[in-house]
Amino acid sequence: EVVLTQSPGTLSLSPGERATLSCRASQTIGTSYLAWYQQKPGQAPRLLIYGASSRATGIPDRFSGSGSGTDFTLTISKLEPEDFAVYYCQHYGTPRPPFTFGGGTKVEIK
Amino acid sequence: QLHLQESGPGLVNPSETLSLTCAVSGGSISTGRYYWGWIRQPPGKGLECIGTIYFSGNSYYNPSVESRVTTSMDTSRNQFSLTLSSVTAADTAVYYCARGLVTESYYYHYMDIWGKGTTVTVSS
Numbered sequence: 411e412v413v414l415t416q417s418p419g420t421l422s423l424s425p426g427e428r429a430t431l432s433c434r435a436s437q438t439i440g441t442s443y444l445a446w447y448q449q450k451p452g453q454a455p456r457l458l459i460y461g462a463s464s465r466a467t468g469i470p471d472r473f474s475g476s477g478s479g480t481d482f483t484l485t486i487s488k489l490e491p492e493d494f495a496v497y498y499c500q501h502y503g504t505p506r507p508p509f510t511f512g513g514g515t516k517v518e519i520k
Numbered sequence: 521q522l523h524l525q526e527s528g529p530g531l532v533n534p535s536e537t538l539s540l541t542c543a544v545s546g547g548s549i550s551t552g553r554y555y556w557g558w559i560r561q562p563p564g565k566g567l568e569c570i571g572t573i574y575f576s577g578n579s580y581y582n583p584s585v586e587s588r589v590t591t592s593m594d595t596s597r598n599q600f601s602l603t604l605s606s607v608t609a610a611d612t613a614v615y616y617c618a619r620g621l622v623t624e625s626y627y628y629h630y631m632d633i634w635g636k637g638t639t640v641t642v643s644s
Binding site: 498513 | 581616
């Protein structure tokens with residue numbers, strides 16, 4: 411089982427600042443099969459990034475993903491007020507789900 | 521546009537069986553392109569995918585609940601379901617249903633469309 415460790419647990423930033431979130435896997439994730447989701451309070455998660463770096467439909471270009479192997483990063487270039495939320499990474503891409511999520515990173519207003 | 525809507529009892533007694541349904545509109549669940557999943561989130565905690573089902577009937581479960589969970593599909597009603605037996609307070613959570621992609625080689629991928637979730641509380 412792949413274990414995903416996200417850091418930091420909480421990120422306190424101001425609007426307009428850059429956010430860098432980390433997701434580290436316990437073993438190599440093949441073909442960069444890593445997704446990022448955003449969850450706002452009281453809402454369902456929303457797919458942001460798949461394939462480590464591809465933005466899902468309708469996701470603004472201030473969101474970008476990078477990484478490969480065991481180390482992945484979600485970057486929000488300039489935080490908008492609506493970006494303050496919890497972000498989860500998830501690996502996928504095998505014939506046998508279900509797949510685990512990371513523990514999440516909360517991006518809060520400083 | 522595809523829409524998923526969970527429904528369930530809200531409150532379940534300990535040791536009883538929880539049954540949830542996800543109604544899908546705007547597309548058919550009888551397609552080989554997608555699988556259908558259940559994800560839960562205990563209060564204040566993270567996400568846990570507990571089960572998936574494919575239109576062929578193949579189901580996969582999280583080891584944490586594998587002995588207690590079953591998923592099924594009702595293609596005539598375009599909905600899929602989850603049952604979880606012998607529930608305890610630890611099963612209290614928001615339960616989401618979601619659609620995931622399946623490749624031509626039957627590899628399961630990310631989940632791109634989610635329902636809004638239904639809250640389940642296990643308490644007497």
